[in-house]
Amino acid sequence: MTTTPRRTRIPRTATRTVLAAAGAAVLAVGLTACGGESLEESGGGSGDSGEKGSLVVGSASFTESKILAEMYAAALEDAGYAVSIKTVDARELYAPALEKGQIDVVPEYAATLAEFLNQKENGPDAKPVASSDPEATVKALRKLAGERGLKVLEPGKAVDQNAFAVSEDFAAEHNLKTLSDLGKSKQKIRLAAGDECPRRPFCQPGLEKTYGIDITGIDPLDVNSTQAKQAVKDGKDQMLLTITTDATLAQFGLVVLEDDKHLQNADNVLPVVNAKSAGAKDIEDALDKITRTLTTADLAELNKKVDSERLKPDDVAEEYLKDKGLLQN
Numbered sequence: 001m002t003t004t005p006r007r008t009r010i011p012r013t014a015t016r017t018v019l020a021a022a023g024a025a026v027l028a029v030g031l032t033a034c035g036g037e038s039l040e041e042s043g044g045g046s047g048d049s050g051e052k053g054s055l056v057v058g059s060a061s062f063t064e065s066k067i068l069a070e071m072y073a074a075a076l077e078d079a080g081y082a083v084s085i086k087t088v089d090a091r092e093l094y095a096p097a098l099e100k101g102q103i104d105v106v107p108e109y110a111a112t113l114a115e116f117l118n119q120k121e122n123g124p125d126a127k128p129v130a131s132s133d134p135e136a137t138v139k140a141l142r143k144l145a146g147e148r149g150l151k152v153l154e155p156g157k158a159v160d161q162n163a164f165a166v167s168e169d170f171a172a173e174h175n176l177k178t179l180s181d182l183g184k185s186k187q188k189i190r191l192a193a194g195d196e197c198p199r200r201p202f203c204q205p206g207l208e209k210t211y212g213i214d215i216t217g218i219d220p221l222d223v224n225s226t227q228a229k230q231a232v233k234d235g236k237d238q239m240l241l242t243i244t245t246d247a248t249l250a251q252f253g254l255v256v257l258e259d260d261k262h263l264q265n266a267d268n269v270l271p272v273v274n275a276k277s278a279g280a281k282d283i284e285d286a287l288d289k290i291t292r293t294l295t296t297a298d299l300a301e302l303n304k305k306v307d308s309e310r311l312k313p314d315d316v317a318e319e320y321l322k323d324k325g326l327l328q329n
Contacts, residue, residue: 058106068107070317111265132262156291183212247304
């Protein structure tokens with residue numbers, strides 16, 4: 001893990017700094033990869049402790065997490081804190097740092113974090129605690145997180161979870177709007193997905209059991225990759241595993257089929273805070289404003305601006321917060 005420079009803006013209190021990590025993480029439900037075993041300290045920043053002290057925002061190393069972390073940092077700076085951002089490869093790294101207080105807050109996903117903590121507490125074969133019910137999932141998450149000195153703030157409307165997409169032409173030809181429609185159509189489906197799909201309950205087994213979809217084979221392409229999208233566009237495959245916040249599907253003439261029987265777990269976006277930091281109400285208030293405002297469509301558009309238009313995550317985050325009236329200073 002190395003420290004890399006980036007362009008920074010000068011906030012009211014301090015310059016934010018980023019600790020960047022090599023590699024990328026894909027946070028599709030049940031398909032998250034492992035990271036490492038250590039977390040280096042963040043770079044120095046401006047030395048200004050801010051009116052109310054300093055906070056560290058954690059981020060995974062994929063685009064969406066970086067954007068969310070930049071939003072959290074900007075909102076907390078606006079509330080009077082000096083903020084730095086630590087970007088690391090995966091949850092296996094930043095979760096322990098959050099528990100130890102090396103990180104104060106991270107953007108998270110309800111179901112994925114609930115199962116991560118569940119397996120840490122009860123072993124890899126633990127009975128699942130997450131479901132498609134956001135309220136029940138967050139309740140289970142709060143119990144597990146509380147035992148580790150973490151506080152889970154309110155979940156939002158924005159959801160980043162697995163989704164399945166087909167070509168617009170294929171959907172029109174077979175009158176498909178939902179995954180149930182696809183099952184009823186009796187079409188044979190070659191699915192572009194990771195090679196773990198045949199073993200994952202939210203992928204091939206779930207599609208077959210819940211929707212009766214006839215999956216004849218798996219094309220082992222990276223989840224949500226350009227190659228997978230192109231394979232479906234070209235008709236080599238009929239469907240791909242993607243995510244609900246991917247705004248590039250339309251560029252390939254693809255459309256998501258509704259998960260009308262709620263196969264996927266409730267991966268609502270929410271902040272998770274070290275309990276010692278959570279005692280400050282203004283921290284929770286600043287983060288809750290973002291959570292209440294952000295939608296799945298918003299996240300997709302923000303991802304697009306960074307991944308397709310090559311804008312910087314901090315610029316995209318700040319512009320969004322200003323447009324929504326969430327920054328006062």
